[in-house]
Amino acid sequence: MSKKNYDSINDFLDDNSFKNWVFQNNGTDVGFWDFWIANNPDKQDLVNEAKDLVIGVSFNKKQVGKEKVAFEWQKLEAKIKAKQKQPKRKLRHLHKYGAVASILLLVVLSVYFINRNTRITHKTNYGEILTIKLKDGSDVTLNSNSSLSYYKNESRKVWLKGEAFFQVDKKIATNAKFWVLTDDLSVEVYGTSFNVSTKRKKTDVFLEEGNIWLKLKNGQDKKMIPGNYISYSSEKNKVLEDKNIFNARIKTSWKNGSLLFDNLSLEDAMEKIKESYGFSIIFKDEESKKLSITGAVPITNIDICLQAIEKSVNVAIVKEDNSLVISKK
Missing domain, CATH: 3.55.50.30 (Phage tail protein beta-alpha-beta fold)
Structure with missing residues (x-):
């Protein structure tokens, strides 16, 4: 973040903080570049080109909708069937056409699935706290020395290492679940506020508001109600603590x-x-x-x-x- 001017692609490529922003590796760098880009809209095209070079993908990022893929596939099938009705002497041309069309379709589908399955990771350093707004509207506060990962188009399933406080946005229309996965267990949520910590080779869950289900690695399920605190270790294959905490701030004050x-x-x-x-x-x-x-x-x-x-x-x-x-x- 030492550069004052970013006038060429090389200016971005030479900056490690820019690379951290591209891969969402450092909360401080992510915050800096989000602010810088918002205040330098004239550099957006340059930022996009530099980002492509860092990732190693330089094709158009525009996602191809499922309907568009299905429509193009139907058109291709119709053309192939029409060609099949022609005399056999034209089959060689048909094979050639089909091969080219298949390659083009493969490229289209590759672009679609690469963009669809991009994995995003947020990380914090020691002494750093990061606030994240997920695509579905949920808020996550990530504690120091922690990481949160999810797929671009599936932000209601996240993987946590470290500690985070979740305020999950409830999807009333679809009743869609929200999942938090750790090495010890998974947390099943519809909409609620809770704290999860995976430090010291165990997972601690404290429920502040709402209802959640824990699915432990040993196959057990546990329902939690507000005030419940459960600590479980898959390494020891047992619940270490299961109690009620009446002062929620004891478990969640770190986020403030x-x-x-x-x-x-x-x-x-x-x-x-x-x-x-x-x-x-x-x-x-x-x-x-x-x-x-x-x-x-x-x-x-x-x-x-x-x-x-x-x-x-x-x-x-x-x-x-x-x-x-x-x-x-």
Whole structure:
């Protein structure tokens, strides 16, 4: 994002942030380029050409409708049948015509299915939170060090690694389901608000509003109602926790830029900091691990976050390389 002017295709191709935008790999770069393109409409054609070169596809992106494909196929069949009624001496020309037509049809169908099946992935870095609006109208808030994937024309089925909060748009007319898939389970939804986390080799689901069904990898189904929290590990093949949580903010406050602790041990609290920022956690003494912390700390700024924890439990937290070293004051 260092360039000031983008006047040629090479200007775009030389910019790694532009490539990240093309493949939707980095939330910060995606936000930057969405804003830049919206404010530079005169560069749209240049952006499209550069995007084609990055992807490696330079044909027309216009999707071919199913009706158009069926119509062209019927026309082709009619012409072939008409040719078949002609004398046999013209069969060689018919074969040649049919071969060319088949190649053209294959190209048309290839364009259609390539565009139809494009897989889109959103990723966040440590300390980054990304808000995503899906094609079906649903909203997703993606937590740090997480990824969300789905196919371009099927955004009501998503694959999650990490953590995300979902506000699913209910399709009353079609009653269409929404699916969230993880390594442990799948979440079946019609329209509701819920939080899913796949960290620590398990999947945690908290339902804030509505009703959802969990389909566990062991074949079990579980229906959830608002306030339910279920933690399941396919590796251990069991439900680790199944309880009700009356303060929803304990599980969802991260999406608003803070972590809420309710009588949580400092050891468990620092695990959440580790998940958000990627630091290793080192305790100098066992007593500090058992200290209890209650209250909210901001996570949008790691320094302010650590200062808030230090004051809450009277400990010292020092950054050493990629570690946070904790000791009693």
